[in-house]
Amino acid sequence: MNGVHDMGGMQGFGPVMPESHEPLFHADWESRAMAMTVAMGAAGQWNIDLARAARESLPPAVYLSSSYYEIWIRALEKLMLERQMVTVTELQTGHMHTQPLPVARVLNAQTVDAALAAGNPTLRESVRPALFAVGQRVRARNIHPQGHTRLPRYVRGHSGTVVQTHGSHVFADRHVSQPLPPFDSHAEWLYTVVFDGADLWGEAADPQVQVSVDAWESYLEAVL
Amino acid sequence: MSDHHSHHHSHGPDEPSHLSDMDIRVRALETLLTRKGYVDPAALDRIIETYETDIGPHNGARVVAKAWSDPDFNTWLLTDATAAIASLGYTGRQGEHMVAVANTPDTHNMVVCTLCSCYPWPVLGLPPVWYKSAAYRAKAVMDPRGVLADFGITLPEHTTFRVWDSTAEVRYLVLPMRPEGTDHLDEAQLAQRVTRNAMIGTGLALTAQEAP
Numbered sequence: 001m002n003g004v005h006d007m008g009g010m011q012g013f014g015p016v017m018p019e020s021h022e023p024l025f026h027a028d029w030e031s032r033a034m035a036m037t038v039a040m041g042a043a044g045q046w047n048i049d050l051a052r053a054a055r056e057s058l059p060p061a062v063y064l065s066s067s068y069y070e071i072w073i074r075a076l077e078k079l080m081l082e083r084q085m086v087t088v089t090e091l092q093t094g095h096m097h098t099q100p101l102p103v104a105r106v107l108n109a110q111t112v113d114a115a116l117a118a119g120n121p122t123l124r125e126s127v128r129p130a131l132f133a134v135g136q137r138v139r140a141r142n143i144h145p146q147g148h149t150r151l152p153r154y155v156r157g158h159s160g161t162v163v164q165t166h167g168s169h170v171f172a173d174r175h176v177s178q179p180l181p182p183f184d185s186h187a188e189w190l191y192t193v194v195f196d197g198a199d200l201w202g203e204a205a206d207p208q209v210q211v212s213v214d215a216w217e218s219y220l221e222a223v224l
Numbered sequence: 225m226s227d228h229h230s231h232h233h234s235h236g237p238d239e240p241s242h243l244s245d246m247d248i249r250v251r252a253l254e255t256l257l258t259r260k261g262y263v264d265p266a267a268l269d270r271i272i273e274t275y276e277t278d279i280g281p282h283n284g285a286r287v288v289a290k291a292w293s294d295p296d297f298n299t300w301l302l303t304d305a306t307a308a309i310a311s312l313g314y315t316g317r318q319g320e321h322m323v324a325v326a327n328t329p330d331t332h333n334m335v336v337c338t339l340c341s342c343y344p345w346p347v348l349g350l351p352p353v354w355y356k357s358a359a360y361r362a363k364a365v366m367d368p369r370g371v372l373a374d375f376g377i378t379l380p381e382h383t384t385f386r387v388w389d390s391t392a393e394v395r396y397l398v399l400p401m402r403p404e405g406t407d408h409l410d411e412a413q414l415a416q417r418v419t420r421n422a423m424i425g426t427g428l429a430l431t432a433q434e435a436p
Contacts, residue, residue: 008338008389010362016374018354018426024276026353029250034275034350035268036254038317043262052340068341068356073250086256094252100260109266116274119316122393150391152338154365166321166394190392192323197385201366209385211365214392 002144002153004063005056009154009201033069037076042115044104046079047183049175053148054079082179104181122170124187130217131189136162137223138193140215148176151219155211159223160195163212171216189217280349283314284397285418287347288429289411291324292402302326305397309347319346319395323388326399327425331384334371334425335396336364344395348420355424365389368425375426398422400429 007013025031041051054075056063063071080086085101107115132138142157143149150172168187177184197209257263287309291298300308305322309315322344325333337343338361343351354360364371368385372378388396400422406414416436421427430436 006339007358007361008336008365010358013357013359013362016354016357016360016363016371016426018352018375018421022352024350027247029247031272031276032250032254032268035271036250036257036263038271039263039267040257055340064358068353070246073246073253077253085262086260090256091253094255094259096256096259100262103262106261106264107267107271108264109270112267112270112274115317116271116279117316119318119320121320123321150339152389152391154338164323166392169321169393172392190394192388192394194386197366206367206369206385208383209366209368209387211387211389213389214394216392 001056001146001148003056004060006153008152030069033073033076037072038116039107040076040080042105042107044181045083045085045101046179047175048120049148049172050179050183051075051079052172053176054082056148122187123166124168124170124185126168126187126189130165130191132162132165132191132217132220132222134162134165138162138191138220139223140193140213141219141221143219145173147173149173149219151215152213154200155193155195155213155215158195158199160193160199160212162191163194164192166190166192166214169216171218173216173218191215191217191220193220275345275350279314279346281347281418281420281423282415283312283349284344284347284420284423285415286411287312287314287324287397288399288418288423289414291399292406292414293411298399301399309397314346316346318342319344321394322347322397323394324397324399325386325388327401329401330382331386332368332372332379332425333386333388333396333398334364334368335388335390335398336361337390338362338365339389339391342390342393342395344397347397348423352420371426375421377426377428398425400427403429403431405432 055071058074090097139159140155169190170185171188174184174186192212193215194210194212197205198207258265291301301324305324309322327333341351341356365387368387417430419427422429
């Protein structure tokens with residue numbers, strides 16, 4: 001989706017403003033929001049791509065005017081409402097009015113460490129040879145999917161060079177196709193493709209800039 | 225569910241949040257999820273404690289210091305970062321597939337996630353607010369030299385800026401250049417010179433004058 005989350009190359013946001021002595025959390029609720037998002041992700045009723053899709057499909061004005069943990073909380077509520085795990089009234093009051101739905105897993109204090117240390121690897125065994133090789137010129141396809149995609153707008157239609165192959169990884173665009181498990185974990189070859197800044201940003205751009213994205217095979221076409 | 229926050233007009237998305245209505249909203253949510261049995265508050269406490277104490281930029285600093293000190297580890301890190309980093313005990317969530325990229329006198333690397341906030345958690349912990357900000361996500365891929373200037377750093381004109389946009393599940397760690405005059409330092413002392421920003425590419429390793 002060509003959403004406001006796809007920010008590469010947008011202008012007008014001003015300078016980057018690092019804080020000196022930035023705290024890890026700026027309020028207690030931020031730490032709880034982070035932990036709930038991690039814990040509910042581990043519950044298994046959605047995957048990371050569905051979570052990202054929920055965040056980036058918030059109304060544009062809401063996305064742009066929310067802090068990052070606010071975006072997480074809004075998306076978490078949305079993911080649970082969509083799955084009838086909670087109701088609007090329950091969210092407003094904190095009181096349970098409907099029976100909970102079964103979830104795949106509930107983390108407890110003893111299982112947190114192992115869950116975090118394991119993570120969710122996306123590398124899968126390759127079932128076909130890679131279409132592209134390191135050094136090959138490829139073009140990012142000029143596609144504008146309505147749904148979730150990880151091909152940023154600023155590279156679409158531009159040609160670059162494959163600099164690394166990463167094996168086959170679960171393809172984000174298909175990983176969102178089923179709202180509940182079992183998810184579509186179809187994997188595709190993943191490549192790092194580097195673009196010249198001048199190709200992306202025009203002749204007035206800094207000629208010393210090179211930018212890469214990690215692109216699944218179906219985002220790319222050979223440059224003949 | 226009300227979406228109206230009275231603070232919205234005076235409160236930008238990239239500023240820290242102190243909204244009492246968010247406090248209330250998140251508390252209600254935790255209460256509800258606990259009652260439903262979806263989360264265990266003790267698990268939430270443990271997750272927070274982990275990122276407050278165990279997992280943070282000190283992990284990445286140890287990786288960098290070892291790479292500066294041990295040529296074999298340096299080679300391993302640059303060829304199979306996931307395995308090299310795992311050998312120090314750093315694995316898992318948001319660092320399942322790691323790539324390390326080395327700065328040189330000619331090339332400066334910078335890592336960004338233009339689409340969201342992807343960041344190598346096992347080695348750097350949770351990302352700072354500026355990393356998730358619209359300003360950084362927008363500017364890093366177009367004007368990395370300008371981003372570095374926002375951090376008060378200027379590199380020589382001839383420097384190539386190599387920006388890595390983390391658009392899939394590969395996570396990047398910048399291996400900064402080892403500062404001058406550090407030959408006598410051991411790994412623990414070297415790690416003190418490695419800042420979080422140096423490992424993202426919005427900073428450099430600390431000189432003797434800057435060292436803590």
